[in-house]
Amino acid sequence: MRIYLQANDGDVYHYRDKNGLESDMTVSLIVGTRGVGKTTMMLQHISMNYDINSPSVLYVSLDNLWFSSHSLLELADEFHKNGGKALFLDEVHKYPGWSREIKNIYDSYSEMKVVFTGSSMLDIYSSGADLSRRAIKYTLNGMSLREYLDYEHKIKIAPVTLSDLLADHIPLSIELAKSFRPVAILKEYLKYGYFPYYKEDKEGYFNRVAETINTVIEVDIPANIDIEYHTIIKIKKLFSIIAASVPFKPNISKLAEQTGTTRPSLLHYLDALEKAQAILLLDKEATGLKRLVKPEKIYLGNTNYAYAFSGDNVNIGNLRETFIYSMLSATNKVAYSDKTDFTVDGKYHFEIGGKEKNQKQISGLKEAYIVKDNIETGYLNQIPLWMFGLLY
Structure with missing residues (x-):
């Protein structure tokens, strides 16, 4: 289900599936990097599902000065006494000890619905309080190409699973290409389609x-x-x-020297940037403490970052791979391959390129596909790049 909110300028703000806002769980956490629309989504949900003048619902941002002399538990207690039933907490990562107090709220007022948003770095499993059994965590990514089509061009398409995409990409691409020019729209999206705030000021978008x-x-x-x-x-x-430098295979010792730090510290910095969704780290299939070893390749978190920091000098190969990785990683498990660009879910192999890309790289591999830019429709195992923007 989608949410819409009429803005003051008559435009329509668009956000994705509500996930944690409609969850049956009493406590829900929605995380995402800055700018993807967590606050707007929460306010939209409140305005459409609650009487905002009712004492039973409360929205509060935890960076409010009020919390310098009051506690979150104190707020929840007063809210509950006055008939509170649904508490929406924004920017929870800015409140020290947030996890323990939310746990205490759950334990004291188990019938109260609590939804809180925070940085993509928040981890309910290692937050210092046992929230993992009490709260469910959802990640709000930046807009996909599919969502951009809806937001910018009013073209509504249902999300497609990877397995369905691989099986039906030919008839699906032929049908969709009748209603819009996917290659042209992909170029728009790669440049400014990831963060919804681009509509507020396209000229100043890259600065923002x-x-x-x-x-x-x-x-x-x-x-x-x-x-x-x-x-x-x-x-x-x-x-x-x-x-x-992206995309590149990092020399961790050299990067540590360039940054003026140690190898272990550098690996922790990379981990922090990845959790903040500033970068994407591509690893081999691995479990456990993967950050103890270097990533195989590093990408920026999304294609809009490439334009913001490189202008029109962006590398087209980098854009293609970043787009594929950012779309696939939202729904599937993506890993490094020494034979192709990506291995997905341990069985699918993808090689990315332009419309002239040949089959040489995937010769002899099962479940292998060529993903081509600048084509509208596919053929056999050749899939248009833009179609991977339909996954979420």
Whole structure:
């Protein structure tokens, strides 16, 4: 189910499936990087499903100055006494000790629905309180190409699973290409379709994207990891190096030297940037503490970052791979392959390229596909790049 909210300028803000907002769980956590629309989605849901003048519902942002002298538990107690039934908490990562107090709220007022949003770095499994059995966690990614089609062009398409896409890409692409020009729209999306706020100011969009990354590093990462100011400077430098080099196979020792830190610290910085959705790390199939070893390749978190930091000098191969990885990783497990660009769910092999890409790279592999840019419809195991934007 979709949510819409009429904005003051008559435009329509668009957000994705409500997930945790409609969950039967008493406590739900919605995480995502800055700018994907967590706050707007929450406010939309409240305005459409509750009487905003009723004492039974309350929205509060936890960066409010009120919390400098009051506790979250104190708020919940007063709210409950006055008939409160649904408590919506925004920016929870800015409140020290949030997990323990939310656990206490759940234990004290188990009938109260609590929905809270926070940074993509939040982890209910290692938050210092046992929330994993009490809360369900949802991740709100940036807009997919499918959602951009709806938001920008009013073209509604149902999401497609990867297995259905692989089986039916030919008839599906032929049918969809009758109603819009997918290659042209993909070019739009790669440039400014990931964050919904592009509609507010397209001319200033890339500056705002750069500011978003800066705030993620300066505010969101320190709010979730105990680091000092000089470490923030090193993480900024690391991101700058990555932005100028992606996609690449990292030499961790060299990166540590360039950043002015140690190898273990660098791996922790990379982990923090990945959890903040600033970058994508491509690993071999692995379990456990994968950050103890270096990633095989590094990408920026989405294609809009590439344009924000490289302008029109973006590498087209980088854009294609970043797009595929960012779309697939939202719904499937993506891993490094020494034979193709990506292995997905341990069985599908994908090689990415332009319309002239041949079959040489996937010769002899089962469940192998060529993903081609600049084509509208597919043929046999050749799938249009744009179709992977329909996965969520």
